[in-house]
Each structure stands twice: as structure tokens, then as C-alpha cells.
Amino acid sequence: MRLVSNVPEPVSLSDDQDIEVTPCPDGPLLVRGADAVRDEDGRLHPTTRPVVAVCTCDRSQRLPWCDGTHKVVRRR
Amino acid sequence: MRLPSARGPLSSGVVQALSDPGGRDVAPLVQHVQELPAGTDLLADDDLHLALWMLYELHYGGFDGVDPDHEWDPDLLRLRAAMESVVEGELRARGEPHVRATVDAGGPLAERLFDLAARWEGPSVARYVHRDATRTQFAELLVHRSIYQLKESDPQSWVIPRITGKPKAALVELQYDEYGGGRPERLHATMFGDAMEGTGLDRSYGAYLDRVPGYTLANNNVMSLFGLHRRLRGASMGHLGAYEATSSIPCRKYAGGARRLGLPEQVAAYFDEHVEADAVHEQLAFRDICAGLVESGQAEEADVVLGAVACLLMDNVVGEPMLAAWEAGRSALYDAAAVAVGGAPVAPGAAPADRGAAAAAPSSIEKVAS
Numbered sequence: 001m002r003l004v005s006n007v008p009e010p011v012s013l014s015d016d017q018d019i020e021v022t023p024c025p026d027g028p029l030l031v032r033g034a035d036a037v038r039d040e041d042g043r044l045h046p047t048t049r050p051v052v053a054v055c056t057c058d059r060s061q062r063l064p065w066c067d068g069t070h071k072v073v074r075r076r
Numbered sequence: 077m078r079l080p081s082a083r084g085p086l087s088s089g090v091v092q093a094l095s096d097p098g099g100r101d102v103a104p105l106v107q108h109v110q111e112l113p114a115g116t117d118l119l120a121d122d123d124l125h126l127a128l129w130m131l132y133e134l135h136y137g138g139f140d141g142v143d144p145d146h147e148w149d150p151d152l153l154r155l156r157a158a159m160e161s162v163v164e165g166e167l168r169a170r171g172e173p174h175v176r177a178t179v180d181a182g183g184p185l186a187e188r189l190f191d192l193a194a195r196w197e198g199p200s201v202a203r204y205v206h207r208d209a210t211r212t213q214f215a216e217l218l219v220h221r222s223i224y225q226l227k228e229s230d231p232q233s234w235v236i237p238r239i240t241g242k243p244k245a246a247l248v249e250l251q252y253d254e255y256g257g258g259r260p261e262r263l264h265a266t267m268f269g270d271a272m273e274g275t276g277l278d279r280s281y282g283a284y285l286d287r288v289p290g291y292t293l294a295n296n297n298v299m300s301l302f303g304l305h306r307r308l309r310g311a312s313m314g315h316l317g318a319y320e321a322t323s324s325i326p327c328r329k330y331a332g333g334a335r336r337l338g339l340p341e342q343v344a345a346y347f348d349e350h351v352e353a354d355a356v357h358e359q360l361a362f363r364d365i366c367a368g369l370v371e372s373g374q375a376e377e378a379d380v381v382l383g384a385v386a387c388l389l390m391d392n393v394v395g396e397p398m399l400a401a402w403e404a405g406r407s408a409l410y411d412a413a414a415v416a417v418g419g420a421p422v423a424p425g426a427a428p429a430d431r432g433a434a435a436a437a438p439s440s441i442e443k444v445a446s
Contacts, residue, residue, distance in 0.1 A: 024359045024363065028356075050249055050253060051249055053359060061328065062348075071325070
């Protein structure tokens, strides 16, 4: 499942685990139920909280995670 | 926690009432609240906010030697209500133009709330801490924040049983993260204590209560005011959303400041955690909780917006005097000598210029990082 180009892909380690992805307007993807996300280079980043925000603007300093930078970019 | 030193007639009256196992006539104190002199800063007054903070504390950890039954003493609740009334009135009065503009602007509520937070103008404590703060000033920042952060997220938990459905699920999801996701060492309050310890400070709750100005107590009181009244559940959640939405980017700067000052990694780690966590939480809070409450008829939009405005307003109330003090080379705490421990020796050789003051300070409340 590839969501948007360059946006990391949520990964579940068990077959029966549902991953729920919620896009936020002008913001990150909220991902629930993933064990990790796989970035462009194929590296796995384990999730450490029940719901994670995945960066979609590619400006985060903590990729693949959102760090709120999109708010600065969007408003200049 | 020990009862603090009084700062005027109200806090003195509350200290006496809490120390007294019997009843106490609070009528003169209520009258004092109702007749506060014009010009009293109702969002910063030392005496008012220490008195209110103590009465709220009865609902959290309480005080050593104070009868827990005081929590539901009708006279003390009456006094609390009188103080809450003036504080809430002041928040509503000062917030009104911002609340009205946000309510009147068209479009989805979540976007209006993000916009409100993004456009809010205030002093940038975070920028100062990132670039210029000394170790002592960084320690002072943590001392100020410790009043709330050592019970981080607790005031918002009062709202959980008062809402239902999707907003409730989102709030509990957010709080579960705040409370460490089942790992005690990841409790944000515990991580904050670790950051204090790494800065050479005493992490025990209330250790610096006597040192913080009224505006910092007021900042915490606003959260308890919103959290403890079901009527204000929308405001509590609006406050939560604005807090989260103004957290990620400042926290990145605080983490940068901690690293610039050579403080141990656990200090920056607290702020790093908030960069990521709060980028999630702001979405949950504004979209699923705040907008969700209004859409499902569980809260009034104006209440949610009031809470968000109150959070941003209090950011200025706290940030302006703090920054002014630091920029003038003054302490932003009372009895500064006693807390000038920012230079507690954690990184050998990283002695800032203000270490001399720390070395000369009384050591009674110092706790040197191990």
C-alpha cells in the first residue's frame, strides 16, 4: 500500500492487525495500529506511541514523524 | 508537599483554614475577594492565585498534615468559587475580542482553532531559551514549568467522565500517551522530573512553590478551573488543543537550548518527546476532541474557543514578565539566590558565567545531579 509518493508506508507485523490511516488537512497522516513505518529508502521506523503523526510535507526535522513544521511552511 | 508561605490576607487565611482541624469563618475572605482593589491583576496577583492554587491542590496531591476532608469543606468551596468567579470573569473580558473573531470567522472549527494559535502574537520565550538563556535561566524555566508539568495532563483528566463517544476516545488516547503508554518511566511528569534532576533541580512536587510568581500559579489555576467544572469542559479541551498546538516548535527550541548549554541528554529528551507527541496531540485535540464535542452537541463552540484563547492569553501573561526579567539580567523567580542552581555541575568544564552566584547560594533546596 503506497499512500502518496514519498510518504512512508505503515507496516504491521501481524496479519490480523488493522492499520487505520487518517489524513489531516494541510497536515500529517495519523496512523493507528502500525508497528512501524517504512521510509523511501526501505528503512523501518518503529512506532513508539498508540497513534503516530507521519510527516507529509517532507520538512520535518524528525522524519518520518511530523514535528509541526508544516504550520510554519503553510503560513510563511 | 508542605503548605507554602502566605503572600497576603487571602493566602494567609487559606493556610490558617487548612492548618485548622475545625471550621473557620471564610466570610471575611470572600468579602476580600469581592472587594479586591481596582488595579489588582486578576491573572497574576500573588495572594489571589496562591490562595486559589492551594484550594485546587486539595483535589490533586494535597498537603502534608492537612485533613483530606478539607477538599469538600463547603466554606472553602465557597471561597474557591468567589476567587474562580473573578478569574473567569477576567479571562472572559480579556479574551472576548479574540473569541468573537474566531467564532465569527467561517469554516471548519479545527482550522479556525489552528489559525488562532498560529496567528497569536506573544513573546518568544522559546527563541530566547534556544539562543541566549544561561543555565540559571534554563533552570528557572523548569522551575516555573514544574508547577504544572510535575502533574502534567492531570487537570485535563477531569474531563474524561464528562464526555462520550469519539471525543472521549480521542482524549483517552491522548492522555494514555501523556501518561507514558503503560511505561511509568515515560510518564511525561516523570520525564519532566528527570529533566529537572539533570538540570540540578529538586524534582519533588511543590519544592519551588514559594519561589514562583503569581502569574505562573495563575497559569496552572486556569487549567484546574476549566478541568474541575463540568460546565467548562469545552474550555478545558480548547485550552488543551491550544497548548498542544503551540508546543511542538517551541519544544524543539527548548531541546536545542538544553543541548547548547551542555545539559545532560535527559533534559533535551523531555522536549524531544514533546515535539513528536504534541504534533499528534494537536491534531487529536482540535479535530477529534474540540470539533467532535461541538459537532456532537457536547460543548458550545464559544466555550471551546474561550479555552483556546485563555491558553494563549496566559502564555503572554507568563512569557512577558519572564522574558523581561531575563533580558534585564534579573531573576524571574522570588528569592532567586535560593534557586540559582542552574549551574549544578553536570558537565565538567561547562561552567557558565553565572556559576558564581550558584556556588554562593544557600544549598538547602539544591539537589545536585548525580
